[in-house]
Amino acid sequence: MDKILIVDDSAIQAARLKSILEEDYEITIAQTAEDGLSFASSQDFSLILLDVVMPGMDGFMLLKRLQEEIITRSIPVILITSLSDIQNEQRGFTLGAVDYIAKPFHPVIVQARVNTHIKLYRYRKQVEHQSMTDQLTGIANRRRHDLYSVTKWKEAARLKIPFTICMFDIDHFKAYNDTFGHPAGDKVIIAVAKTLSKFMRRTTDFVARYGGEEFVAIIMGGDARINYEYMKQIRKGIEELQIPHAPSAGEWVTVSIGGVTVLPVDSSQYGTYLNIADTMLYDAKRYGRNQVVWCGDEMKQWRQTDDE
Structure with missing residues (x-):
């Protein structure tokens, strides 16, 4: 089962996202950006759902940190936000986010976008595995x-x-x-x-x-x-x-x-x-x-x- 990390300082919002996705995925919740970075660096996640507005290190800052680390830069990140202006969307995509989900979110939309990016992640990992395998011996190259x-x-x-x-x-x-x-x-x-x-x-x-x-x-x-x-x-x-x-x-x-x-x-x-x-x-x-x-x-x- 694929693992998803939800990083959100709102326990209510995080619980709602978990309830939408937990039937199909293993969910971990972090309520601070620091905990999110720690979880992402030490576990194998297929997707991160990241709230933009958080105290201290916000979602944009955490996204930048995730992209800077070799261990975490390949994990796709969907930003969860009520910020609907073009500048913030552009900033998120520039920093490496793969998608946005706007608040208030609808369960069907959350499931559809999450499923899409999980499938893309699996395909990319399969291609990466093939490119990192020695074709003669079958071990790593x-x-x-x-x-x-x-x-x-x-x-x-x-x-x-x-x-x-x-x-x-x-x-x-x-x-x-x-x-x-x-x-x-x-x-x-x-x-x-x-x-x-x-x-x-x-x-x-x-x-x-x-x-x-x-x-x-x-x-x-x-x-x-x-x-x-x-x-x-x-x-x-x-x-x-x-x-x-x-x-x-x-x-x-x-x-x-x-x-x-x-x-x-x-x-x-x-x-x-x-x-x-x-x-x-x-x-x-x-x-x-x-x-x-x-x-x-x-x-x-x-x-x-x-x-x-």
Whole structure:
């Protein structure tokens, strides 16, 4: 069931809107703009009904804040208002509102406009999902990673929990393609993607194809040592697929992994630590491949030894 957020300082008006819509949708009510922003940032809403005239931060100000946040800017907003002049309508649409419902409102009109924008939202989300899915493997693509990483990095900073970034690369993949051909290489990429996805244990664990034979994973929670050991299991799991490699590249297809665990502070730092994870991956390949190299506690490098 789609979720709708009603932001209105009038308990009576909010209750009336809820009574019109609650048969078809899950309704949450916020009676201040601040609570509305908090709810919208932490839950998955398909539509926001926003009263324009509220004390303190009014509907226009809240709409502007919603549009500024990556997490909330894609949620469609219908403004509920008794302000009927052209200037206010223009202001609302300029700030990003998708529609207006004028007070006093009629239940049939509310239902019709809400239903229309919910359907449009579902369609847009379907198209977005397709555009953010790697067509070969069915997992997230790099575009999806770029959006997801920013959202989850901010969430980890807010919750003060560790954040892990991992980069994976299939070892000697060019040699594999040259020996067995690109269709066989595609099957290897699919097999590795499936294995990585299988190892992702929680709903917040995320893996994407970053490009070619490279993958990226994000894990929220857990300290550096725990996630380092976890990546060693993944490395072993891919080797144990026992996909025969090219004669010049080793017995089985393997991956090199580089990672870093950090406690996010600044919302703009994600790219810096992604580069650190990529550097660890480079070192893993430089040290001989088929291993995990980690940027651990106090930025010290941990390296998997041959007997691990």
